[in-house]
Amino acid sequence: xxxxxxxxxxxxxxxxxxxxxxxxxxxVVVALLGWSGNAIEYKGLASKGSDVAYGIVYGIxxxxxxxxxxxxxxxxxxxxxxxxxxxxxxxxxxGILAIPISxxxxxxxxxxxxxxxxxxxxxxxxxxxxxxxxxxxxxxxGPGAFCGVVTQSICSIGMISKMYINAIEDLDTRILExxxxxxxxxxxxxxxxxxxxxxxxxxxTLIYRFDINIxxxxxxxxxxxxxxxxxxxxxxxxxxxxxxxxxxCGMIVLMLLIELFSTKVRKKLARG
Amino acid sequence: MIEFKHAGKxxxxxxxxxxxxxxxxxxGEFVAIIGLSGAGKSTxxxxxxxxxxxxxxxxxxxxxxxxxLHGKSLRKFRRHVGMIFQSFNxxxxxxxxxxxxxxxxxxxxxxxxxxxxxxxxxxxxxxxxLDKVGILDKAYTRCDQLSGGQQxxxxxxxxxxxxxxxxxxxxxxxxxxxxxxDQVMNDFKRINQEMNISILINIHHVDLALKFAxxxxxxxxxxxxxxxxxxxxxxxxxxxIYNGAPIPTAEEEAKAGKAAVQA
Amino acid sequence: xxxxxxAATKTPLYDKIFKPKTMxxxxxxxxxxxxxxxxxxxxxxxxAVWISxxxxxxxxxxxxxxxxxxxxxxxxxxxxxxxxxDKVIGPLLDTIKMSVMGSVIxxxxxxxxxxxxxxxxNRSGAAVAILRVVLNIVRTLPTLVIASIxxxxxxLGTFAGTxxxxxxxxxxxxxxxxxxxETIDMGAFEAMEALGASxxxxxxxxCMPQILPTYLSxxxxxxxxxxxxxxxxxxxxxxxxxxxxxxxxxxRDYEGLGMVLIxxxxxxxxxxxxxxxxxxxxS
Numbered sequence: 001x002x003x004x005x006x007x008x009x010x011x012x013x014x015x016x017x018x019x020x021x022x023x024x025x026x027x028v029v030v031a032l033l034g035w036s037g038n039a040i041e042y043k044g045l046a047s048k049g050s051d052v053a054y055g056i057v058y059g060i061x062x063x064x065x066x067x068x069x070x071x072x073x074x075x076x077x078x079x080x081x082x083x084x085x086x087x088x089x090x091x092x093x094x095g096i097l098a099i100p101i102s103x104x105x106x107x108x109x110x111x112x113x114x115x116x117x118x119x120x121x122x123x124x125x126x127x128x129x130x131x132x133x134x135x136x137x138x139x140x141x142g143p144g145a146f147c148g149v150v151t152q153s154i155c156s157i158g159m160i161s162k163m164y165i166n167a168i169e170d171l172d173t174r175i176l177e178x179x180x181x182x183x184x185x186x187x188x189x190x191x192x193x194x195x196x197x198x199x200x201x202x203x204x205t206l207i208y209r210f211d212i213n214i215x216x217x218x219x220x221x222x223x224x225x226x227x228x229x230x231x232x233x234x235x236x237x238x239x240x241x242x243x244x245x246x247x248x249c250g251m252i253v254l255m256l257l258i259e260l261f262s263t264k265v266r267k268k269l270a271r272g
Numbered sequence: 273m274i275e276f277k278h279a280g281k282x283x284x285x286x287x288x289x290x291x292x293x294x295x296x297x298x299x300g301e302f303v304a305i306i307g308l309s310g311a312g313k314s315t316x317x318x319x320x321x322x323x324x325x326x327x328x329x330x331x332x333x334x335x336x337x338x339x340x341l342h343g344k345s346l347r348k349f350r351r352h353v354g355m356i357f358q359s360f361n362x363x364x365x366x367x368x369x370x371x372x373x374x375x376x377x378x379x380x381x382x383x384x385x386x387x388x389x390x391x392x393x394x395x396x397x398x399x400x401x402l403d404k405v406g407i408l409d410k411a412y413t414r415c416d417q418l419s420g421g422q423q424x425x426x427x428x429x430x431x432x433x434x435x436x437x438x439x440x441x442x443x444x445x446x447x448x449x450x451x452x453x454d455q456v457m458n459d460f461k462r463i464n465q466e467m468n469i470s471i472l473i474n475i476h477h478v479d480l481a482l483k484f485a486x487x488x489x490x491x492x493x494x495x496x497x498x499x500x501x502x503x504x505x506x507x508x509x510x511x512x513i514y515n516g517a518p519i520p521t522a523e524e525e526a527k528a529g530k531a532a533v534q535a
Numbered sequence: 536x537x538x539x540x541x542a543a544t545k546t547p548l549y550d551k552i553f554k555p556k557t558m559x560x561x562x563x564x565x566x567x568x569x570x571x572x573x574x575x576x577x578x579x580x581x582x583a584v585w586i587s588x589x590x591x592x593x594x595x596x597x598x599x600x601x602x603x604x605x606x607x608x609x610x611x612x613x614x615x616x617x618x619x620x621d622k623v624i625g626p627l628l629d630t631i632k633m634s635v636m637g638s639v640i641x642x643x644x645x646x647x648x649x650x651x652x653x654x655x656x657n658r659s660g661a662a663v664a665i666l667r668v669v670l671n672i673v674r675t676l677p678t679l680v681i682a683s684i685x686x687x688x689x690x691l692g693t694f695a696g697t698x699x700x701x702x703x704x705x706x707x708x709x710x711x712x713x714x715x716x717e718t719i720d721m722g723a724f725e726a727m728e729a730l731g732a733s734x735x736x737x738x739x740x741x742c743m744p745q746i747l748p749t750y751l752s753x754x755x756x757x758x759x760x761x762x763x764x765x766x767x768x769x770x771x772x773x774x775x776x777x778x779x780x781x782x783x784x785x786x787r788d789y790e791g792l793g794m795v796l797i798x799x800x801x802x803x804x805x806x807x808x809x810x811x812x813x814x815x816x817x818s
Contacts, residue, residue: 008399011411012392033639034692036632040693052687054775085587094585127800131679131777132792135784136612140604145591150598219679222770226591229679233771248676255675321729350731361722366744374723376733385736434730447674508565 052239059245065248075099076228076250082145084254086220087213090152095206098157102164107166119165128156130216134225146225152213152220160209167201200269207269211262218251273298273334274320274438274470276465280328281315281494287316291494297438297487300468302461304485304502307513312494313474317440320472321353322346333438347378351510354431354469358443360423364416368407370428371415375434379525401433402426405459421452428459439463441473448488452517456523457484478510492516578614596647608789615793622791623779629693630775631802633768634761635698641710642754644701649712656720656738676704676766683771693774701763704757711756715749716742753791762806766799 009214065104067076104110105118134151175193184192221229228247281289289312297303304434305313314316318324331338332347341349362371376394377385384390392399402408405425406448407418415423424444431439440461445453461484464471475481476500481488481502488505490513497516498509553570560566587593651657652666689695704724719742727737769777776795783792 006404007408008396010410012396012398014412015395016412031638032635036635038632040632040636040697042689042694045689049690051689052684056684060817061724072572083588087582088587089591089593102669106815123804124800127763127803129763129780130771131767132784132796133778134782139608140601141597146593146597149587149591215675215677219677222679222683232680233683236680236687245660249638249679251677252672256671259671259675323725323729345685347731347733350729353729354731355726357722357726359722361726363723363741364720365748371723372746373629374732375730376726377727378730381788385739388740430726431730 001211003207009020026260027060027151028118055239055241056244058258059243060248061239061245062068063245063249064242065246067243068250076246079228079231079247080250080254083217083221084258086148086152086217086225087210089149091156091210091213093149094156094209096158097153098164099202101157102161102168103127105161105165106168108171122158122161124198125154128153130220131223134220134223138224141225143226148217148220151225155216156209156213159212160205163205163208164198164202167198167205171197179204195218204266207262207265211258214255214258235240274436274472274475275332275333276281276319276329277332279319279326281312281324281505282327289324290319292329293494295343295489295496295499297470297472299470300464302471302473302484302486303489303491304473304481304487305491306384306475306478306481306492309476310457311491312410314442316491317442317472317474320438320440321350323354323355325370350505351378353435353438354434354439354442356424356431356439358446360420360427360447362415362423362426362430364423365414367412368402368418368429369395369398370431371426375430375485386445398433401429404432404463407428419452420448421456424448424452424456425459428456432463436469437470438470441471443474443476446476452528453480459488460484470519482485510535584690592749601713610808612796614790615723615797616788616790617794619791619794623776623795626769626774626776626779627798627802629696630765631762631767633693633696633700634758636697637765638704638754638758638761640697641701641704642750642757644705645708645712646750649709649716650738652709653716653751655717655719656742658736670706670709673702674710676702677803678703679767679771680720681767682773686772691772691774696765696768696773696775699768699773700761702760703764707760708753708757711753712746712750715753716746720743744764752814755814759803759807759810762803803810 067074069075069077071077101118101122105115105122107115110118130151133144133154134147137150137154138147141150171194174199176189179189179193218229218232218233219228220235224230228251232244232247233253234249274295279293280291283289293316305316307313316323319326320338320462322341326339333353336349338346338349361524363374370388373390373394376390376398379501380390380521391399399408399411402411405428406420407429410422410426413425418426418450424447439460443455448456457480460471460473463469473481473485482505485502486534488498488502489496492508492513497513498505549572550569553565556571558568559802636707648666648670651665652670654660654663654673657663677714678699681702682696684696685698689698721742723741723745727741728734767780769775769779770781771777776799779795780792783789783795
């Protein structure tokens, strides 16, 4: 009996000791939490804070129906429509601007240093919050939906190029070889060898970004860049809860619809 | 002892999985169940540990009707019935020993499960189970680095670690190459003989079934068409099981049959 | 099941209106070529762009005429006022702290909800459906709107921001996580059930090891996004860099704004790279 146990005991002793890694991770997380916890002090509810919380719930359950059915420029529907328009133009322009930039930033096409510069540029665009872009562009275009379009065109470049670059770097170059063998010109190679590979991916990226842009466009209004945001924030600050409810209900329905559409189309594109 | 009394299974979509099955399997038997894909082999095996419910008749294990078991009593019953799967069903990201240890989980307290704390005694038991199937040296390797045969042995060790009286094996060697399949079947045979564990095995490879099993059950379209000791299985019996008159009710089975014959 | 069958046998409406073209080759074999649908997409897209341009009063001329304004501002941003850094550091740390706290709490809350919203774990279809609608609604609310409401409910400051980030993180991590959970291999779960484990035990021992790396990766990813999201929350009074951004732009102090943005840029760069390194290690 002793003999058969021995190799097992021996194996048991060889058990890898990982506990210190886990301890380390736990310690780091706890330390981070402790560090961040000290700045976030709970100062209690604001005066009438509970009224606000109640108001929100009341507003969402009792939205101002007259605003929801109002078809004029002050109605929720028109503002949401404007928001969608901003997102459509912003996404398309951003998507077009992103094409040359992402080719410049692809390491399998451009020299390393050029790609690096392009990537730094993309990161710069991505880091600056869209709200800041809007605040800066507003000096150029003045307040309004057009400012939103310009802002989104620029902001979209960041994420769209990032995803374009992935697609470009995953290009299957063996197809180009076979087209070369078939005697194709450079233009023909791009048209029939590269575009079909990128097309689905690019469109999918655009639709995904459109989804994000819709959500983003609702907040751009807060700084005056058109869409639903400006009126919404005004209603929140003046505590007209049933109007807030109308806006929120409209936004939720719109975004659920857009997301449904976006996932459906992207699934179709992915399956071909 | 496992008994089927007029057991039948009708799936919600109307397909008959089993029709009037009557069987008695004694403790310590090594039974191979053969038949075409879709003939009901898996259904037969899975009704024993209630992974599938029978809709007609009874399935008795050691005198207990499994359909009367629920919740806790069912889980307790399953502790004594091991199960081996075609695709091994291991947590491939985890180490071998962690996989074997999972068979202890049902007996552990909530917090031990939550934190994944196992006692030394449990770990030694798991290592012993691994030793029995001959892969002790792989104990601290991640499962996804093992070959198919080794992974199936890990699954076998996991099952042995729960000290079962019955092992149900659903196509355990279908995903393995012939040499490895032979080795794994050998493991089953050894376990069957050394520990007196009943083994019920679904198997596509007739030659392996005849080589290792004591008893062969042939099943066609949910019906038992042959049941007898291995040495009485003749070519005629196999023809009856595999190439019997086409069954008009189940088109899919005929299709699957063609594929199996071609393969 | 039924609708799929009928869809396969019935000709789609489109093919009824625009009959597929029959292509016949030399040996009289023929194949049905469905009419292209590209033109519909093109027409819709052109119409959408045209309408959008009218609604948003798109005028490229303005950009050409007044574009120099933008470069003036940009030039100032790129000559940051370095002495302003003393004022930036406090709110910058607040922003990071808000993101850390919000990410940790949000992701922790996300785990049980994601499990409950996965169709392969939770067998009650109705519960999954209700949960998903609620989660979708949580996710559609823009962070800034949540933050401005939080700033009214709680006092102005970092606490409101943390709550907003928590809700935002909860929304996206839950969604990403239940999508991952639905793709895991359920074999081990089945094996655990067969050996007598309860559903919780089976989930925890068989599914958790598979989910954990993805889960942590999602958490890190949300943390990356949160830093950027948290930096603007101050705009509606929820603490962090946003207060400064608002203030600097209001005073047209673009050099100061430049300093704020550059500090943010460096922090984002460091955090993104660290997080991406960790995520690569996880997969």
